[in-house]
Amino acid sequence: MVLKCAVDRINDVRAAKAIAAISLGLSALYLVELLVFYRNDYLAFPWEASPTAVLRGMPFLPLVALAAAVVALCVWKANSHGRAKSRTPIWALAWSVLAVLSLAPCGFVFSHQGAVHTQMSAVASVRTLSVALREYAKAHPSEGYPSSISQLTQPTDAPWQIDPVLGAGIKSAYRFAYAANSGAVGKRTRYTISAEPLHPKSPYSNRFFFTDESGVIRMEKDKKATADSAALQ
Numbered sequence: 001m002v003l004k005c006a007v008d009r010i011n012d013v014r015a016a017k018a019i020a021a022i023s024l025g026l027s028a029l030y031l032v033e034l035l036v037f038y039r040n041d042y043l044a045f046p047w048e049a050s051p052t053a054v055l056r057g058m059p060f061l062p063l064v065a066l067a068a069a070v071v072a073l074c075v076w077k078a079n080s081h082g083r084a085k086s087r088t089p090i091w092a093l094a095w096s097v098l099a100v101l102s103l104a105p106c107g108f109v110f111s112h113q114g115a116v117h118t119q120m121s122a123v124a125s126v127r128t129l130s131v132a133l134r135e136y137a138k139a140h141p142s143e144g145y146p147s148s149i150s151q152l153t154q155p156t157d158a159p160w161q162i163d164p165v166l167g168a169g170i171k172s173a174y175r176f177a178y179a180a181n182s183g184a185v186g187k188r189t190r191y192t193i194s195a196e197p198l199h200p201k202s203p204y205s206n207r208f209f210f211t212d213e214s215g216v217i218r219m220e221k222d223k224k225a226t227a228d229s230a231a232l233q
Contacts, residue, residue: 119207121172122195123217123232128162129176129193130215135160137188144188145180145213173198173205189213196224 132152137145139160146152152160153167165171169178175198180191195209200222209232210218210225218229 118173118197118205122174122197122207122209125166125171125174125176126193126195126209126211126217128166129178130211130217132160132162133191133213134215142187145191147180147188149176149178170198192227194224 129149129152133145133149135158136152137143139158140146149162149169150167152162153164155161163171166176169176174195177194177196178191180188182188190213192212193210197205197207199205200208206222208220208223208225210220210227210229212227217232218225218227219232220226220229
């Protein structure tokens, strides 16, 4: 019933052209947003990962298929009413196809936005841990750094307190591994933190992060980051 109503309403070539123009305009805005605002160290374009990643970057593909069906039915309806020669030339169908194809970049943008937010959240969590560890070591000069990050969740009024979720080691699709060494007198003077994505095979979450007592955050793509990795700018 909904599809029939859509076909009844969108049965004019001018409507098809309007839909195409609006869709292409929105597509252009999405592409500008993708190329200008989200091209940074946290983000990998899907076609840089693999050819099939382009298709995996279209979560709205079923909606695109539905739009194609509606447009096709609209053109067929116009033809069936004898307006094919007068009001539905071949370029109208071409405009409709372009309108459908213009919806594809939307999937890219939403997938990339999710990747950007997840990876930036991981970087923020690494920074939070680094600051909390420094505060903990300052308050415990004889102990140094804690034996585990779960110690940073208590007490609630401490300057080193962190989110209990982060203290459990997993947050925002990333796993955080902490290790601290013990010196000759039992004081922990060094530590390492590794942040690894829970789904490293995905082309949208293939950034690995690392830091140590220096506080410098380092990053690698498609492999585990270490102290020798490039520093995050």
